[in-house]
Amino acid sequence: xxxxxxxxxxxxxxxxxxxxxxxxxxxxxxxxxxxxxxxxxxxxxxxxxxxxxxxxxxxxxxxxxxxxxxxxxxxxxxxxxxxxxxxxxxxxxxxxxxxxxxxxxxxxxxxxxxxxxxxxxxxxxxxxxxxxxxxxxxxxxxxxxxxxxxxxxxxxxxxxxxxxxxxxxxxxxxxxxxxxxxxxxxxxxxxxxxxxxxxxxxxxxxxxxxxxxxxxxxxxxxxxxxxxxxxxxxxxxxxxxxxxxxxxxxxxxxxxxxxxxxxxxxxxxx
Amino acid sequence: xxxxxxxxxxxxxxxxxxxxxxxxxxxxxxxxxxxxxxxxxxxxxxxxxxxxxxxxxxxxxxxxxxxxxxxxxxxxxxxxxxxxxxxxxxxxxxxxxxxxxxxxxxxxxxxxxxxxxxxxxxxxxxxxxxxxxxxxxxxxxxxxxxxxxxxxxxxxxxxxxxxxxxxxxxxxxxxxxxxxxxxxxxxxxxxxxxxxxxxxxxxxxxxxxxxxxxxxxxxxxxxxxxxxxxxxxxxxxxxxxxxxxxxxxxxxxxxxxxxx
Numbered sequence: 223x224x225x226x227x228x229x230x231x232x233x234x235x236x237x238x239x240x241x242x243x244x245x246x247x248x249x250x251x252x253x254x255x256x257x258x259x260x261x262x263x264x265x266x267x268x269x270x271x272x273x274x275x276x277x278x279x280x281x282x283x284x285x286x287x288x289x290x291x292x293x294x295x296x297x298x299x300x301x302x303x304x305x306x307x308x309x310x311x312x313x314x315x316x317x318x319x320x321x322x323x324x325x326x327x328x329x330x331x332x333x334x335x336x337x338x339x340x341x342x343x344x345x346x347x348x349x350x351x352x353x354x355x356x357x358x359x360x361x362x363x364x365x366x367x368x369x370x371x372x373x374x375x376x377x378x379x380x381x382x383x384x385x386x387x388x389x390x391x392x393x394x395x396x397x398x399x400x401x402x403x404x405x406x407x408x409x410x411x412x413x414x415x416x417x418x419x420x421x422x423x424x425x426x427x428x429x430x431x432x433x434x435x436x437x438x439x440x441x442x443x444x445x446x447x448x449x450x451x452x453x454x455x456x457x458x459x460x461x462x463x464x465x466x467x468x469x470x471x472x473x474x475x476x477x478x479x480x481x482x483x484x485x486x487x488x489x490x491x492x
Numbered sequence: 493x494x495x496x497x498x499x500x501x502x503x504x505x506x507x508x509x510x511x512x513x514x515x516x517x518x519x520x521x522x523x524x525x526x527x528x529x530x531x532x533x534x535x536x537x538x539x540x541x542x543x544x545x546x547x548x549x550x551x552x553x554x555x556x557x558x559x560x561x562x563x564x565x566x567x568x569x570x571x572x573x574x575x576x577x578x579x580x581x582x583x584x585x586x587x588x589x590x591x592x593x594x595x596x597x598x599x600x601x602x603x604x605x606x607x608x609x610x611x612x613x614x615x616x617x618x619x620x621x622x623x624x625x626x627x628x629x630x631x632x633x634x635x636x637x638x639x640x641x642x643x644x645x646x647x648x649x650x651x652x653x654x655x656x657x658x659x660x661x662x663x664x665x666x667x668x669x670x671x672x673x674x675x676x677x678x679x680x681x682x683x684x685x686x687x688x689x690x691x692x693x694x695x696x697x698x699x700x701x702x703x704x705x706x707x708x709x710x711x712x713x714x715x716x717x718x719x720x721x722x723x724x725x726x727x728x729x730x731x732x733x734x735x736x737x738x739x740x741x742x743x744x745x746x747x748x749x750x751x752x
Contacts, residue, residue, distance in 0.1 A: 248611040249595075256597055263599045332591045333612075334571030401508075486574045490505055 229479055236482030240389065243338025250339050253326070254347035269354055277358050280306055283423060291428075298425075300362045300454060305422045307359060308449045311352040312384075312442060313413045318344040319392035320399045320406040327492045337488055341392045345385065359453060369455040376452040380466075384445055387470040390477030397484060400491045416442050441469050494584030494663040494694035496546040496569060502577035503539040503564055503719075538564040540719040541578070546695050553710035553727060554699040555734055561719040562699040563668060566590065569697055570666050584694060587613065587662030589671055592653035602637030602644075602652055603628075609656040623659050630685070631655035632678070651678060658685050665693040670705050703731050 243250070262268040283306070284299040291298075322340040329335060363370065399405045419436050420443045421429070429437065437443045444465045451458045539561050546552060554562050567573045568580055570588045595612030596605045606627050610620035628637055631652045641649055654671065671686070672679055690696050690709065700706050706713060706727060713730035715723040723730045 246614075248617065252595070252608055252611055256599075260599060328591070329594065329612075331567070331572060332570075332594050333588050334586070489573060491508060 232482035233475065233478040234482065236478035236480070236485070239336055239481055239485045240338045240393075240478075243336035243342055246336060246339050247342070249335070250342035250346055253340070253343040254350065257343070257347050258350060272351060273354055273358060276307060276310070276355055280358065280362075287423060296366045300366045300368050301425060302423060303362045304359055304450050304453050305446060307352065307355045308446055309417065309420070309422045309442075311348055311355075311449075312445055313417070314351070315345060315348050315388050315392060316395065316413055317410055318348065319395040320409045322392070322396040323400045323488060324403075324406075324492075330489055331492060337396070337485055338389070338393060341389055341396060344392060345388050363453075371455050373455055373457050374452050376458050377449070380448045380452060380458065383466050383470045384449060386474050387445065387466070390470070390474040393481055394477050397481070397488055400488055416440065419443075420446060422446065438465070441465070444469070494548060495581070496544065496583075496664070496695060497581040498542055498544040498568065498575075498578070499580075500578035501539055501542045501568060501575040501580055502537065503561075503568060503573050504576045505536045505538055507534040507536060538719050539568065539575075542568075542719075542721055543578075544714065544721075544724075546697075548694045550712060551690075551696045551710045552698070553706035553713040553731075554697065554716065555701075555703070555706060555713060555731070556716035556722075560716040562716055564719075565714075565716065566666050566668055566697065566699055569664070582664070584663035585614075586664045586666060587657070587660065589657060589665065589667045592650070592657040592671065596641065596649075596653060598642035599640055601640055602631075602633055605641055605652065606637075606656055609653065610659075613657070613660060615660065627655045627659050630659075630681075647675060654682055658682075658689055661689060661692050663694045665690060665696045667696075667698045669700050670698070670702065703735060707731055 258269075262271060265271065267274075280299070280303040284295060284302045287293070287302065288295040288298045319341065322344050323330070323337060326340050330337065362368070395405070395409060399409070420440055421437060426434070426437055426447075438461070444462050447462045448458055448466050451462075542561075542565065554565060556562055564573065566588070568575065569582065570586055570590075571580075571582055574580065593609075595609045597608060600608065603624070606624050607617060607620045610623060611617065615623070631637075631654075633648060633652060636644065636648065637652075641652065644652070672682060696709065698706065698709060710727045712725065713723075713727045713734075714721055715730050715734050723733055
């Protein structure tokens with residue numbers, strides 16, 4: 223199938239915009255770090271608050287759920303723990319992307335800058351938070367004797383796919399939110415709703431077979447499984463590989479075309 | 493070598509208010525609701541067919557009333573706005589002195605802010621480190637650099653921002669109104685540094701309401717009115733025309749007052 227030349231040109235323009243942002247990595251780094259520091263500025267424990275609140279949340283939810291559903295805690299706890307940490311990583315990137323450009327409008331109005339800088343800083347910041355939470359995951363793995371095996375290797379391509387997906391979806395969300403400010407609320411609401419229909423607090427096998435479409439058609443559920451299974455020593459299903467691959471690369475190409483077409487207009491919507 | 497070439501540049505802003513920002517309305521429109529009368533977005537033409545050719549050695553003053561398009565023109569030159577029609581070719585490193593504190597963070601120390609601001613100006617961390625001692629010395633902040641900048645007075649903060657922003661020598665220098673910093677004795681030093689940078693830059697673009705500053709620093713002047721170039725030529729000549737037209741406006745205003 224031949225791609226029309228015009229589409230190809232806009233896709234290349236989109237790619238240039240994304241690569242231009244990488245060249246300004248120092249600014250993404252500084253904005254990301256600053257966001258983190260501001261949240262805990264002048265607090266004694268700093269980043270530790272982040273981990274402590276996550277750890278307590280996991281402990282509380284896992285205990286209550288295992289009692290409610292009469293499930294063994296040593297199975298449910300690592301599952302819920304790892305799922306919650308990955309979920310908050312994925313969902314926070316979506317929520318932060320919504321206001322990524324709007325929050326930095328002063329920067330973009332003052333000097334020429336690639337908009338992708340903001341997207342990278344959002345992903346960077348949340349990846350640092352995720353990295354902190356890896357400590358909790360490690361504790362869960364050791365405490366509940368989760369088998370560590372070669373399936374862990376899958377985490378490398380899994381992260382590559384996730385990041386490609388985050389850049390393209392994040393950029394599209396940020397761009398849409400500058401133009402249509404209502405979408406910011408839509409995103410926040412939808413993320414909350416999706417939380418309940420995504421297997422974060424419950425295992426997919428609890429769901430009756432006929433409802434499994436809810437998981438298969440839910441992109442967040444697919445990315446959740448993609449990152450979670452390697453950490454829990456389980457294989458990622460071929461179906462999930464396929465879905466996430468199509469979303470990241472197909473979505474990525476669509477994003478390139480749209481970015482190439484509209485990135486010069488964003489500044490006028492500020 | 494620096495070069496700026498604007499050819500028939502048009503910049504238009506869609507006026508996006510709550511109604512056109514809202515997706516709900518958009519959906520209603522496509523569904524054929526009765527709200528279709530809202531469909532037209534109002535567009536403001538901020539620059540209308542501006543053509544400029546600037547070369548090495550040009551010192552350009554931009555004058556005009558409020559809302560005549562001065563800031564928009566500076567932003568086109570800085571590469572912030574890309575023209576809706578026409579082309580803008582800008583070659584050379586640009587420093588825009590429209591916000592000297594861009595990238596600085598009140599929660600961080602003076603030392604950290606030197607690195608931050610330098611990075612936002614496009615320097616590598618190593619280059620920023622290299623420039624740090626001279627910036628610190630110029631700012632005269634001494635021990636205060638160890639403190640978070642939120643503890644600084646406004647004057648001290650600006651002094652630091654000035655010291656950092658003027659530590660590199662850009663080829664194209666863009667300023668919206670003349671910048672100055674700090675108390676009387678610092679001002680003199682700052683002005684000297686500023687003059688040095690202006691002299692070393694290949695192209696200077698300065699928008700100002702102060703005709704004396706324009707006449708002192710610029711050799712050519714663009715007079716903008718309603719987004720178009722009303723006059724473009726040697727500084728003295730255009731400034732004179734601008735001032736006499738302002739005087740006529742004033743007289744017309746006062747006459748109108750008397751009539752009422």
